Every structure is written in structure tokens, then in C-alpha cells.
Amino acid sequence: xxxxxxxxxxxxxxxxxxxxxxxxxxxxxxxxxxxxxxxxxxxxxxxxxxxxxxxxxxxxxxxxxxxxxxxxxxxxxxxxxxxxxxxxxxxxxxxxxxxxxxxxxxxxxxxxxxxxxxxxxxxxxxxxxxxxxxxxxxxxxxxxxxxxxxxxxxxxxxxxxxxxxxxxxxxx
Amino acid sequence: xxxxxxxxxxxxxxxxxxxxxxxxxxxxxxxxxxxxxxxxxxxxxxxxxxxxxxxxxxxxxxxxxxxxxxxxxxxxxxxxxxxxxxxxxxxxxxxxxxxxxxxxxxxxxxxxxxxx
Numbered sequence: 001x002x003x004x005x006x007x008x009x010x011x012x013x014x015x016x017x018x019x020x021x022x023x024x025x026x027x028x029x030x031x032x033x034x035x036x037x038x039x040x041x042x043x044x045x046x047x048x049x050x051x052x053x054x055x056x057x058x059x060x061x062x063x064x065x066x067x068x069x070x071x072x073x074x075x076x077x078x079x080x081x082x083x084x085x086x087x088x089x090x091x092x093x094x095x096x097x098x099x100x101x102x103x104x105x106x107x108x109x110x111x112x113x114x115x116x117x118x119x120x121x122x123x124x125x126x127x128x129x130x131x132x133x134x135x136x137x138x139x140x141x142x143x144x145x146x147x148x149x150x151x152x153x154x155x156x157x158x159x160x161x162x163x164x165x166x167x168x169x170x171x172x
Numbered sequence: 173x174x175x176x177x178x179x180x181x182x183x184x185x186x187x188x189x190x191x192x193x194x195x196x197x198x199x200x201x202x203x204x205x206x207x208x209x210x211x212x213x214x215x216x217x218x219x220x221x222x223x224x225x226x227x228x229x230x231x232x233x234x235x236x237x238x239x240x241x242x243x244x245x246x247x248x249x250x251x252x253x254x255x256x257x258x259x260x261x262x263x264x265x266x267x268x269x270x271x272x273x274x275x276x277x278x279x280x281x282x283x284x285x286x287x288x
Contacts, residue, residue, distance in 0.1 A: 002275045024274075028267050031260050036273060101278075122256075124267040131267070137252050144244045149236035156242065162251040 003063065003097040004042050009129045010059035011044075017052050018044045019121050020133045021109055021142065023154055028124050029136045035161050037154060042103045045134065047114040048090065050083035056105055057083070060095035065103070068094045110145040112138055 011018055020028070022043030027036040046053055057067050057078045067074040074093055075082050086093060087107060095103040109117060120135040140158070143151040255261065 002271060004274065005271050024270075027270050027274075029255050029258075029261050030270070031258065033269075033273050036270070038277065040274075040278070099278075122261065123263050124265055126266075126268050126271050130264075136256050136261075137249070140248070140252055141244065144242055147241060149233060149239070152239045152242050153232075153236050155244075156239070159248050159251070162248070162255055166251055166254055 003065065003099070003101045004103065005126055005129065006063040007042075007060055007065065007095060007103055008126060008131050010063050011056060012129055012131075014055050014059045016046070016056045016059055017049070017114075017118065018046050018056065018105075018132065019114070019117050020131060021045045021106075021117070021139055022104075025133050025139050026136060026154075026158060028122075028131075028133045030161075031165065035165055037157055037161070040102065042101075044103060044105050045109050045114060045117055046105055046107055047118075048087045048107045050080055050087045053087060053093070053105065053107070054078060054080055054083040057093065057095075060103065060105075063097075065095035065097050068096055109134075109138075110142045112142060 019025075020042065022041065023037050023039040024042045027039070030036045044056075046056060057074070060067060061078075067078060069075075069086065069091060090107045092107075093105045095105065107114075117134045117138055118132070120138060121132040122135065123130045123132050125131070140155065143155055
């Protein structure tokens with residue numbers, strides 16, 4: 001269907017531990033298209049575990065993505081030494097497909113450990129793939145703690161969207 | 173035609189353009205997705221509407237920086253709890269439409285062409 005689904009399917013196939021976070025994660029909780037917020041970044045939260053990260057890279061590559069670290073291609077071969085260095089630095093690596101779709105593999109989430117987020121995850125189905133998504137409350141709390149301008153904008157819009165949605169449903 | 177309110181030089185945009193000659197535009201410099209690689213040495217220029225659009229983006233970013241810290245109040249917490257409890261958000265619910273929506277958004281914007 002598209003790279004994002006292909007990556008999720010490959011990660012599940014290879015038993016990679018991950019949870020969807022960020023705006024994309026929040027969008028899973030929307031009831032309709034009108035209640036989503038635009039984003040092109042799929043953010044995946046992974047535990048700080050080098051073998052798991054290495055498996056994630058291989059899964060992404062198996063569906064045609066190339067791996068990047070910052071603005072440079074990730075060192076090759078994508079072996080355990082490289083994975084351990086990335087984990088030690090808690091660096092973000094990014095899978096990029098031929099059309100420029102980006103999937104960030106992050107090892108940190110403001111305010112939460114991976115274990116906390118994994119424990120509260122909600123599995124949603126995308127086609128035939130079970131995609132683990134962080135609890136909405138944790139996604140929002142993390143954005144409050146991160147406090148970047150784009151987080152501020154997200155929070156302002158998201159609060160308004162939920163408010164409107166639930167008011168329309170009555171009892172809001 | 174001479175503009176009523178000519179814009180001052182925009183060096184930031186041109187440095188951004190320069191960075192776009194790499195296959196993958198650096199992050200956090202804006203416009204990271206939309207631009208195709210530009211052949212080395214090609215002269216770039218921006219038309220007025222593009223300048224205005226880029227300026228609006230910068231102004232929105234600046235405005236966001238000046239927002240007061242966001243407070244997660246009880247009302248917002250209650251809204252989140254209600255959304256999480258909705259039947260459409262039970263574990264195992266099919267959310268394929270979210271990916272289809274993102275894909276159709278991407279296709280729509282990729283197909284946009286400027287009218288002559």
C-alpha cells in the first residue's frame with residue numbers, strides 16, 4: 001500500500017519492538033479525517049537496545065528504505081557496532097524511501113521510558129498488520145514536556161479538535 | 173511590475189535552497205520534504221508568491237516560539253480520556269483509513285501544479 005505500512009509490516013514480521021508515537025500516533029485516535037492533523041513523519045519509539053535497532057534497520061531496508069543519521073547516510077555496514085554507538089548517543093536514525101517518505105526511529109520520548117510506553121500501548125490494525133500505538137495521554141504529555149514550537153502548535157490544535165468533536169457529540 | 177511593498181532580501185531562504193542540492197534536505201531548516209534535488213550551479217530565484225508563502229511560514233514559526241508554555245489542564249485530560257475510551261479506539265480496531273488518508277494527502281500535494 002505504501003512505505004509506512006510496508007515498514008510496519010516488516011517490523012512486525014521481524015519481531016522488532018516499537019511503538020508509534022508523535023502526531024501520527026495521535027491521528028490513530030481520530031474518529032474521522034477531519035479530526036486528524038497533517039504530518040509526513042512517522043515516529044517510531046524503540047527501546048535502547050542495539051540488536052533490536054539493528055533488526056529495525058534491516059526491516060526498513062528490506063522494503064526499500066535507506067537509513068540516515070542526521071543529514072548523512074548511516075555508516076555501513078549497519079552492524080552491531082554502529083547500532084551500539086547510536087544507542088549510546090540516543091541518536092535518531094531515519095528510514096527514507098525513494099519518494100522521500102521518512103520514518104524516524106527514536107530511542108527517546110520526553111517524560112517516558114520505552115517500558116512505560118510499551119506497557120500502555122494500544123494495538124490497532126492497519127490492513128492485516130497489528131501496529132502498536134502509544135496511549136494518547138502519553139503522546140500528549142510527552143509533547144507538553146518537549147515544549148518545542150511545533151509541539152505547542154500541535155497541542156493547541158489538538159485540544160481544540162477534541163473539544164469541538166466531543167461538544168458536537170453532546171455532553172462536552 | 174513594481175511591488176507596492178517590496179520585501180527585503182531573504183538570505184535564509186537562499187541558504188535553505190542551497191542545502192536542497194543534497195539528496196536529502198537537512199532537517200529543521202524548513203521545506204524539508206517538498207523540494208527535488210537541484211542541479212549544481214543552477215541559478216535560483218523565487219517569485220513573489222513563493223516569497224510570501226515562505227515568509228508566512230517563518231512568521232508562524234516565530235509566533236509559535238512566543239506562545240506561553242502549554243498547560244495540560246483538567247479539561248484537556250478529560251477530553252483525552254473520553255477519546256481513548258471511544259469504541260472506535262478499542263484495541264484491534266481497524267485504522268487502515270489513517271494510512272490511506274496520509275497517502276491520499278501525499279498524492280494530492282504531489283500532483284499540484286501551478287496554473288499558468
